[in-house]
Amino acid sequence: MMAYEYGRNILLVDGGIMFPESDMHGIDAVIPDYSYLKDKRDLVRGIIVTHGHEDHTGAMPYVVKDFPNVPIYCTPLTRGLLEIKLKEAKILDKTTINALPTDGTVNIGPFKVEFFRMCHSIPDNVGLGITTPAGLIVHSGDFKFDHTPVDGHKPDFAKLAEFAGRGVLALLSDSTNAEYPGITPSERDIEPALENVFRDAEGRVIVATFASLISRVQQVVNISEMYGRKLAIAGASMMENIKIAQKMGYLDIPDGILVKLEDAVKMPPHEVAVMATGTQGEPSAVLGRMATGRHSLLNAMPGDSIVLSAHPIPGNEEYVHRIINRLFQKGANVIYSPLAQVHVSGHARQEEQKLLISLLRPKYFIPVHGELRMLTAHGRLARQLGIPADNIFVVENGTPIEFTDGRARKLDRIPGGYVFVDGSGVGDIGPMVIRDREMLARDGFILLVMRRNSQGGLANDPEIITRGFVYMKDSEDFLKTLAQSVREELKNLNGTASDTVLKEKAVDVLNKFVYSETRRRPMIIPVVA
């Protein structure tokens, strides 16, 4: 999420969701921390959503809840996809979503926002030219320069040239692929590989990709038609997205191609193609369930050709590889990168990033969308193109850049980071709870229940319950020894010692004993009954 602020006016751009990192234990999703805006609710004049992918829309249900009735502006397909999301969250009536064409203009408070088309892996994706009283800011949004996009709509080079003519104060540009030289291949470039699969497949073809990768769906529809296969969709979110995109005319699906999944699985395998979700190794998505035999209709089997048309998002590699292995185990043929070019990124590489900078000739350059390593690489590119180092701001999330009289300066970073979503809780899980989960994940816990006798001493050996530490059934003797060691060590404790002292002493004894015996450090919870 990006906030543009002028006087008492704030314009927000996007509200995305992030996969939790693998040590964010138990966290379902991560959304932006916009607590900076909590006191400034009344100043938020509008929210722009640049395109309909999860990493730009996934937090919108939370955003709408926190900023009800703030109007949203986006292109028509993005509106369609947003509506599905807000309807699911039962919050669609709390806001208004205004659709603009991809070259539309809207005034939001003091900001004049001009949409312009940029290519990505979804139709109706736009960048923004934001004319502020301080000057013109260009916000690239996610982009690549694709000369042969699937939907036929090329980037709006004319608009970029026009911005350059007007003078660009600052460019904020997508850094995702800033570490990679060259040019990201066109969407079209995956079609030969996909066609190979369809041509060679003797059984079903199953193509897995992101639920919101509408361009990829169009490609699979086209190839299915070409090879005389019916197409079924597996995955509720993908189905919803396809329905809306088709209804709005963003997907061109010939009559009779689509079949229901329950019908598809009964047809001869060589007449069927399926699109599915789950390319990130999520165990509950379609591919994950296919791999472990937990899908009610679709099970991987010999003869299946299964295409992973997506790259693993960093951090998901291990889970993705595991699913690939399991699909091979079930006898399927799995086609994935690097075996074949069945996916291309939707993000510009270095040469395209340079082109955008050269086209716009901005005074200031701020790399956005990416980890610090990517932002750093992108900042270096800008240096190579002649932008002075002082005019390049490689900054982390939460760092305001202030423009005054045509000059920019970096302000102190605003405290905050990620907001964790866990179950129905948003933001209630903080570092303390995560640290406890980490400790529990590593060595489990020991629960020590002590009972005092009438003299105040221990009535007998304490009761010991453990989970995640040792397998209790196999460790009866060891746990008995633990209990005895606590009792033995505590027997000299004065019977009038408080429960607190008793607990402290017991934890101390147990910690030392357990570590010396096992080299593990389980969490120890003492209870005096």
Add this chain to the structure above:
Amino acid sequence: MMAYEYGRNILLVDGGIMFPESDMHGIDAVIPDYSYLKDKRDLVRGIIVTHGHEDHTGAMPYVVKDFPNVPIYCTPLTRGLLEIKLKEAKILDKTTINALPTDGTVNIGPFKVEFFRMCHSIPDNVGLGITTPAGLIVHSGDFKFDHTPVDGHKPDFAKLAEFAGRGVLALLSDSTNAEYPGITPSERDIEPALENVFRDAEGRVIVATFASLISRVQQVVNISEMYGRKLAIAGASMMENIKIAQKMGYLDIPDGILVKLEDAVKMPPHEVAVMATGTQGEPSAVLGRMATGRHSLLNAMPGDSIVLSAHPIPGNEEYVHRIINRLFQKGANVIYSPLAQVHVSGHARQEEQKLLISLLRPKYFIPVHGELRMLTAHGRLARQLGIPADNIFVVENGTPIEFTDGRARKLDRIPGGYVFVDGSGVGDIGPMVIRDREMLARDGFILLVMRRNSQGGLANDPEIITRGFVYMKDSEDFLKTLAQSVREELKNLNGTASDTVLKEKAVDVLNKFVYSETRRRPMIIPVVA
């Protein structure tokens, strides 16, 4: 680990260690499950170790403990590195390690084993020609065909040709890079990129790599000398390995180049280079501690050029990226793949794998070293080269292949999988404990302490203690509500109900209430005091 068995004779090859996968919670290391051999201890005639990397030697302390006095055979450098490892584990006296030259031959029971040189990223690496009564098996070991290896020793093509002349019954070949087309670049090919770093660096140059990547150490020594820098070593394991390799003549380090780390940090930064461990994101290795400011001598600072001369092992990407980000945060310049070619793999790619098959013309082909997806890709290569599908065995760990009268067949997979090492425990942590850790990591636990009054009912609201579920200090009201809901629901329970019934009922109430309120499923532990 591989076992070759003939009659009542078993020959073992290698005993490696694996990084735990990210959902193997709390596991320190993973070693092979060789429980199949437990009843056959007396039949094990020898253990061959092909080279000194962790993934081939890391489990040797456990293997030596389980097979004391079984002689080990390897090349001299491998022996040196093994001795360090076994000495650390205080088990060196339990075995004998016999050093053979890289073209040595040894008879072990009915097996005649001929070593032959193969290139890898460590000197003294060998493959094995194993002449058995059933025929000649070639075991590639880790390999690449490097025509310009750092130590100058090329692969032993003559021996490979000789094997082919004798007739190879089966080839077992390294599959690590079977998904990648082309040829792995030579070790030498990273030198231009490393030299660039040394030439451009204004401050210190810090090169991180694996502790056992002896060839890389030689390269950094050479370039340090070329650019007039002293070299310090950070990381105890790397230091030990370098000492032994230097002593044995496998590292050529000019006098006066090496300095102690504590001296290096006091020298002018542009006169210093450092080699360090920690390229896999391990928080306790040197690079991890540098990134978080927890190293006593070495802290990342502006001016430092830090080279990650290793690729992340799959599953470690996220941690490696995090360290790169943190080093950038500290103002260092970080050089890593794909920004520059500062690492090459030690494993053959497809064209080299094909070359080995073509050179040896084996009757049977068994891809080894790799996940099922890599084995599958390697098996396909063999098909392309004309080996009949029936003569290719793509099998998972634990699957025996039996050769009788020159014909091979696959036997049933032997039960077993990985053995987990956790603290001082080896193999005591099984799936049940891991499942509990997973559950605890996800949602923590609730401990419910109930006390009964003299009528057998609940004396008062149960005591509730939680960790990893909600932050207790912020959740007093919620926890109070939980306690009340349990008491309320249990109040109609007959006072004579057993503790077991009381607990079951309480867990049931709490599960439902907690899920409906939070959508989380913490582990619930009931205790009746």
